[in-house]
Every structure is written in structure tokens, then in C-alpha cells.
Amino acid sequence: MNLHKKDIPLDSLGFDIDCVVADTMEAFIRLAHEEHGITVVPEQITRFNVEECLDMETAIADGIFHKLMVDPIGYGMKMLPGARRVLHKIQHHAPLTFITARPEEAPIADWLRHELGQPATADMQIIAMGDHDGKGEHVKSLGISHFIDDRHETCEHLDTRDITAIVYDQPWNHGRHQLSVVRNWQDIHDCCF
Ligand SMILES: [Mg+2]
Structure with missing residues (x-):
């Protein structure tokens, strides 16, 4: 339709x-780089559950999303x-x-x-x-x-x-x-x- x-x-x-x-993924990618030294490009995120498409420990991904859940202003989500x-x-x-x-x-x-x-x-x-x-x-x-x-x-x-x-x-x-x-x-x- x-x-x-x-x-x-x-x-x-x-x-x-x-x-x-x-733009949650911009914030996710930025925090992955700044806080964990992990480089992710947007095209890599091809699954809703990012651990299914990224070479990233679930605990790290969960930690980043937790930060964006509790303090989206502080972590600069746009x-x-x-x-x-x-x-x-x-x-x-x-x-x-x-x-x-x-x-x-x-x-x-x-x-x-x-x-x-x-x-x-x-x-x-x-x-x-x-x-x-x-x-x-x-x-x-x-x-x-x-x-x-x-x-x-x-x-x-x-x-x-x-x-x-x-x-x-x-x-x-x-x-x-x-x-x-x-x-x-x-x-x-x-x-x-
Ligand atoms: Mg959504």
C-alpha cells in the first residue's frame, strides 16, 4: 500500500x-566508539537486535542501550x-x-x-x-x-x-x-x- x-x-x-x-543508532555508534573503541558503521546494523549483526558482546551493547535509556539527554541522543x-x-x-x-x-x-x-x-x-x-x-x-x-x-x-x-x-x-x-x-x- x-x-x-x-x-x-x-x-x-x-x-x-x-x-x-x-536517532538512537547515531548515539549507539558514537558511544560504542567513544567508550569502547569499537567502530560500527550504520550499514552494519541490519538486525533489530544488534548483537545478531555486530561483532560486539551482548553485555556491551546492552550497556550502551542502558545509558541511552536512563540518560538520553546526557548522552546526547538527537x-x-x-x-x-x-x-x-x-x-x-x-x-x-x-x-x-x-x-x-x-x-x-x-x-x-x-x-x-x-x-x-x-x-x-x-x-x-x-x-x-x-x-x-x-x-x-x-x-x-x-x-x-x-x-x-x-x-x-x-x-x-x-x-x-x-x-x-x-x-x-x-x-x-x-x-x-x-x-x-x-x-x-x-x-x-
Ligand atoms: Mg523503534
């Missing part, structure tokens, strides 16, 4: 955060290009909604407030599930019809729940699903406005 202009309803849209709004501009524009029409598998809500909510400022985050909704599975329940509970996520298994699960799941194109989901795709925030913008 291909998306067209205004296909995404602004008042019924939710976002995953990591690797959709946040937004993906264009995310701030488009989220600000969407927020003029409807409150922003985020559902993340992260277990801790406060650090990532603080990061969103830090990156997006007020008033964009004043009325945002955020759910930290603490689990990669079961996002459909939360999407349904918020009454959202459209959701953007980079984990194709999540999107396929949402699709079975009659939610319009849109895959944010990343190397680890490329060619692994049949769902609608956005390649970047310009694509998201063009489907929203």
Missing part, C-alpha cells in the same frame, strides 16, 4: 520513539533529521502521542521536552510499555488509528489489530514486510499535510 497526501489523520496518529523520532519541524507542525493540529517499548517513561519524556520544548510537549501523551510486544493494546486504548514504528514485527502485529501500521524504513526492516513505508520525516510530512 502506498501512502498519499493527507492519508495520515493528524488527530489519530502515534509514534514509536527510538529510530523513528530519535532527533532524526526533520522530526522536530514536522512534530511541531503536527502539534498545531493535535496533541503528540508516543508509545515506546522503553521501560522508563521519565527519562524519555524529559528528552522529548528537551528536544521539542513547549508548547509542543505540554499536552503530549506518552506510554512506556517496558516490552516490545503488545503495542496494539496501548494503541487501541488511546484510540489511535495510525502508528509509525521501525520494528516490522510490531507493525505486523498492529496490522492484525486493524491499526494502520506504517514502517519507518531502516536497514533492519528493509524488505522484511509488505506494509506501507516512510523513508524519512519529509515522507511523514507529505502523508500528513
Whole structure:
């Protein structure tokens, strides 16, 4: 299915955060180099579970992700290009909604407030599930019809729940699903406005 202009309803849209709004992999690659002397190039990250595609001990990968979970501001996690501009524009029409598998809500909510400022985050909704599975329940509970996520298994699960799941194109989901795709925030913008 291909998306067209205004296909995404602004008042019924939710976002995953990591690797959709946040450039989590830029931060991961930077910390791998700075703190462990391990060089990773983006093209190497071809699996959602990075230890399946990188020659890196699971404990090191988990340690880096833990840092980005507890202190994304301190470790300099950035937004993906264009995310701030488009989220600000969407927020003029409807409150922003985020559902993340992260277990801790406060650090990532603080990061969103830090990156997006007020008033964009004043009325945002955020759910930290603490689990990669079961996002459909939360999407349904918020009454959202459209959701953007980079984990194709999540999107396929949402699709079975009659939610319009849109895959944010990343190397680890490329060619692994049949769902609608956005390649970047310009694509998201063009489907929203
Ligand atoms: Mg994600």
C-alpha cells in the first residue's frame, strides 16, 4: 500500500520513539566508539537486535542501550533529521502521542521536552510499555488509528489489530514486510499535510 497526501489523520496518529523520532543508532555508534573503541558503521546494523549483526558482546551493547535509556539527554541522543519541524507542525493540529517499548517513561519524556520544548510537549501523551510486544493494546486504548514504528514485527502485529501500521524504513526492516513505508520525516510530512 502506498501512502498519499493527507492519508495520515493528524488527530489519530502515534509514534514509536527510538529510530523513528530519535536517532538512537547515531548515539549507539558514537558511544560504542567513544567508550569502547569499537567502530560500527550504520550499514552494519541490519538486525533489530544488534548483537545478531555486530561483532560486539551482548553485555556491551546492552550497556550502551542502558545509558541511552536512563540518560538520553546526557548522552546526547538527537532527533532524526526533520522530526522536530514536522512534530511541531503536527502539534498545531493535535496533541503528540508516543508509545515506546522503553521501560522508563521519565527519562524519555524529559528528552522529548528537551528536544521539542513547549508548547509542543505540554499536552503530549506518552506510554512506556517496558516490552516490545503488545503495542496494539496501548494503541487501541488511546484510540489511535495510525502508528509509525521501525520494528516490522510490531507493525505486523498492529496490522492484525486493524491499526494502520506504517514502517519507518531502516536497514533492519528493509524488505522484511509488505506494509506501507516512510523513508524519512519529509515522507511523514507529505502523508500528513
Ligand atoms: Mg523503534
